[in-house]
Amino acid sequence: xGKLPLSTANLGYPRLGHRRELKRALEGYWEGKxxxxxxxxxxxxxxxxxxxxxxDKGLTYVPVxxxxxxxxxxxxxxxxxxxxxxxxxxxGPVDLDLYFxxxxxxxxxxxxxxxxxxxxxxxxxxxxWEEGVTPELTGEGPIERVRRxxxxxxxxxxPVLLGPYTFVRLAKGPGVEDVRRAVLxxxxxxxxxxxxxxxxGVSWVQIDEPALVQDxxxxxxxxxxxxxxxxxxxxxxxxxxLQTYFEAVDHYERIVRLPVHGIGLxxxxxxxxxxxxLAAHGFPExxxxxxxxxxxRNVWRTPLGERAEWLKGLTRYVSFERMxxxxxxxxxxxxxxxxxxxxxxxxxxxxxAFAEEKLDELALL
Numbered sequence: 001x002g003k004l005p006l007s008t009a010n011l012g013y014p015r016l017g018h019r020r021e022l023k024r025a026l027e028g029y030w031e032g033k034x035x036x037x038x039x040x041x042x043x044x045x046x047x048x049x050x051x052x053x054x055x056d057k058g059l060t061y062v063p064v065x066x067x068x069x070x071x072x073x074x075x076x077x078x079x080x081x082x083x084x085x086x087x088x089x090x091x092g093p094v095d096l097d098l099y100f101x102x103x104x105x106x107x108x109x110x111x112x113x114x115x116x117x118x119x120x121x122x123x124x125x126x127x128x129w130e131e132g133v134t135p136e137l138t139g140e141g142p143i144e145r146v147r148r149x150x151x152x153x154x155x156x157x158x159p160v161l162l163g164p165y166t167f168v169r170l171a172k173g174p175g176v177e178d179v180r181r182a183v184l185x186x187x188x189x190x191x192x193x194x195x196x197x198x199x200x201g202v203s204w205v206q207i208d209e210p211a212l213v214q215d216x217x218x219x220x221x222x223x224x225x226x227x228x229x230x231x232x233x234x235x236x237x238x239x240x241x242l243q244t245y246f247e248a249v250d251h252y253e254r255i256v257r258l259p260v261h262g263i264g265l266x267x268x269x270x271x272x273x274x275x276x277x278l279a280a281h282g283f284p285e286x287x288x289x290x291x292x293x294x295x296x297r298n299v300w301r302t303p304l305g306e307r308a309e310w311l312k313g314l315t316r317y318v319s320f321e322r323m324x325x326x327x328x329x330x331x332x333x334x335x336x337x338x339x340x341x342x343x344x345x346x347x348x349x350x351x352x353a354f355a356e357e358k359l360d361e362l363a364l365l
Contacts, residue, residue: 015050048152057356070103074112087102131174163209164187167186225259245292246269253280297333311365
């Protein structure tokens with residue numbers, strides 16, 4: 001049998017570094033042992049190494065923009081100028097020290113809250129959308145990331161953005177009490193980012209909306225439809241993958257018909273409900289399905305034979321040509337590679353799979 005026409009992608013990669021380089025660099029900077037230039041150099045080296053590794057694993061699409069100096073939710077709050085005024089911020093570009101101040105606090109101002117990222121042990125910085133704050137683009141973060149990746153020889157980029165609906169659902173403060181108003185205030189900013197990415201020749205962008213696996217009120221569905229119609233309506237060549245993970249998507253029949261080009265579903269933790277929804281409602285013929293079938297949350301090997309057979313069964317609803325094989329979530333939650341484990345028994349090593357090994361599993365599938 002010949003090679004099947006399957007594409008592969010990753011949703012995100014561990015940030016810490018093989019030997020905890022990120023942690024050491026941050027602590028060194030905060031303690032005054034290294035300067036800003038040295039910190040930025042270390043961050044760039046880590047990002048480059050992670051992107052290059054994913055490219056070399058043969059992925060069709062490499063995620064760009066998932067790497068962060070501290071937290072990806074805080075990255076988006078800074079990108080949109082939604083930072084607490086108690087730190088003296090009044091708009092414009094966000095300085096690195098201000099960014100860290102929001103995360104860690106100062107003598108004069110307490111840090112923003114840290115809360116569990118859905119049902120994981122990762123903690124994100126809660127955005128504070130204060131009264132009277134109007135979101136603005138404070139920089140070209142996603143576009144700069146794409147340009148940098150290409151300068152490093154990574155051409156098959158898929159930028160990753162945290163979606164406007166999830167950002168609003170995660171934030172707190174007067175600015176998010178009216179969900180529709182908050183989401184639609186962000187839409188022009190996302191739209192500008194997408195247009196710039198399209199101008200860079202990017203083919204796909206991944207917009208993460210994990211809030212869609214929670215209890216989504218029915219009155220929020222028109223907000224999502226309005227927001228994504230506005231986002232996608234201004235595009236000509238750039239395609240949008242709306243990515244969900246951690247569980248089965250709520251309101252499946254409405255979500256899969258949002259005006260986007262692809263939907264990513266978790267077929268590990270949300271397997272039973274997402275399968276049932278597929279059987280009941282099918283899948284739109286004009287969309288690509290991001291198939292999350294390698295567990296991004298645990299450290300065990302994937303039963304490849306079983307998953308391959310299951311994947312064949314999925315063709316009842318979607319052809320192989322319209323699938324992108326992916327982990328069930330970002331690989332942020334697992335270590336880098338089993339190859340660094342020198343003290344574990346050979347029996348245990350044979351059943352473990354960390355981030356690198358999970359990418360190998362995608363290639364094998």
